[in-house]
Amino acid sequence: MIRQEIRTQLEQEAEPDYRAFQSRLAPGVTDILGVRLPRLRQIAKQIAKKDAEEYLIQLQEAAAGELCYEEKMLFGLVIGYAPMDCERRRQWLDLFVPVIDNWAVCDSCCITYKWMRSKPEYWWEYAWNWILADTEYGIRFGLVVILGHFVDAAHIDKIFAICNEIDNDGYYVKMAQAWLVSECFAKFADQTFLFLQHDQMDDFTHNKAIQKICESYRVPKEWKEKLRSLRRRS
Secondary structure, three states, X not given: OHHHHHHHHHHHHOOHHHHHHHHHHOOOOOOOOOOOHHHHHHHHHHHHHHOHHHHXXXXXXXXXXXXXXXXXXXXXXXXXXXXXXXHHHHHHHHHHXXXXXXXXXXXXXXXXXXXXXXOHHHHHHXXXXXXXXXXXXXXXXXXXXXXXXXXXOOOHHHHHHXXXXXXXXXXXXXXXXXXXXXXXXXXXXXXXXXXXXXXXXXXHHHHXXXXXXXXXXXXXXXXXXXXXXXXXXX
């Protein structure tokens, strides 16, 4: 049974010190073994070469609560690395996204999906559908997919519209929105500055976006001074 073999391997390669470190980065996540992400990527690529479908089926059949953090990460990474057509990937993503329960699994997997760029409108629609689903990690999944693969001239205005439309109090939604806006500024400074002058995001998200932009080494000092003037008082 491939899942049990991989689980044993994960337990053998776990590092207690790294588990403690990762637990601090992902507060509230209690099922971390302590396997580093580069190693998880290596394991996912090995699975993807020959056992992807079998492994994914076994993960999907297990109750979500039975999967440890590393197995959730492998679930998303194997979908990213295995050879599949768009429809099969979509079917597996439909099963994977509801399993996501922390920002680290969400973000590490989303950034891996570079194949989305080869069919941008297909995957843009897919990301948008998760945003419309209105669950905290479904929305974050959609936002991180967009910031990882669709911050470009063809989508910039749509991104601003999405950020104005989202109405969700989830902390990890707000942080993803702010991160997305900061990525937009790095590539489209003038347009993003105009957006921030009149955006409809809540005050926390608006100010967090400005904070993230000002913390970026990619943004010149003169821009940061202008941006600070747009901060809202609570």
